[in-house]
Amino acid sequence: MTTQENNLSRRDFLKLGIGALSALAVLEMGGVSLFFMQPRSLVGEFGGIVNAGPVDSFPAGSVVEFPDGRFFLIHAPDGGFLAVYSRCTHLGCTISWEADKNQFFCPCHASSFSTTGDVQNPPAPRALDLFAITIEEGQLLVNTGSITQRDRFTTDQLTYA
Ligand code: FES
Known part of the structure; x- marks a missing residue:
């Protein structure tokens, strides 16, 4: 070789x-x-349809967080439901629910929002964004794939069973 x-x-x-x-x-x-x-498939998680559970499992006046869906489910005292996005409308920080103060609070620049998502304390420029709610066979279904912006709360935003 x-x-x-x-x-x-x-x-x-x-x-x-x-x-x-x-x-x-x-x-x-x-x-x-x-x-x-x-x-x-985004069913059950943010970006898809999230089943929040039976309508009657949320007492009127309650606010329940769904971290995986990134929303809070609000059961208004009059019986209507709202699902608000847990992102602040200022610069997008994650808000929290402060039950003792009956408000949503953003830790980044101290914006606060009422139980219907209206701005109580700026700099947030508008109310918390909404996700559409449908009720099927007694279950609350929240569509986190479609965000609705709004200036302020109006009663026609509520969904009733
Ligand atoms: S991001 Fe919420 S107040 Fe600025």
Whole structure:
């Protein structure tokens, strides 16, 4: 065996190895791409329809947080329901419910909102955004895939059972 034959076979071996590694990389990238391109069901989580539960499980006047759906379900004293997005309308920080003060509060710049989502304390420029509610077979379904902006609360925003 000559030195040139040894060099050739080493070169061929390196080419084979690089080719195999390249093919493996392409296969991995293709597999990962296919995984991310699969249609995802958003039922039950933010971006889809969230079943908040039976209508009668929310006492009038209650405010219940649904962290996975990123909303608060408000059962107004008159029996209507509102689902408000838990994002502040100022710069998008996450708000919290302060039961002792009966208000929503944004920790970023201290905006506060009433139980219907109206601005009580700026700089938030408008009321909390809404998600549509439908009631099917006694279940409250909140569509977190469609956000409705509003200036202020009006009674026609309430959904009744
Ligand atoms: S982001 Fe909420 S007050 Fe600024």
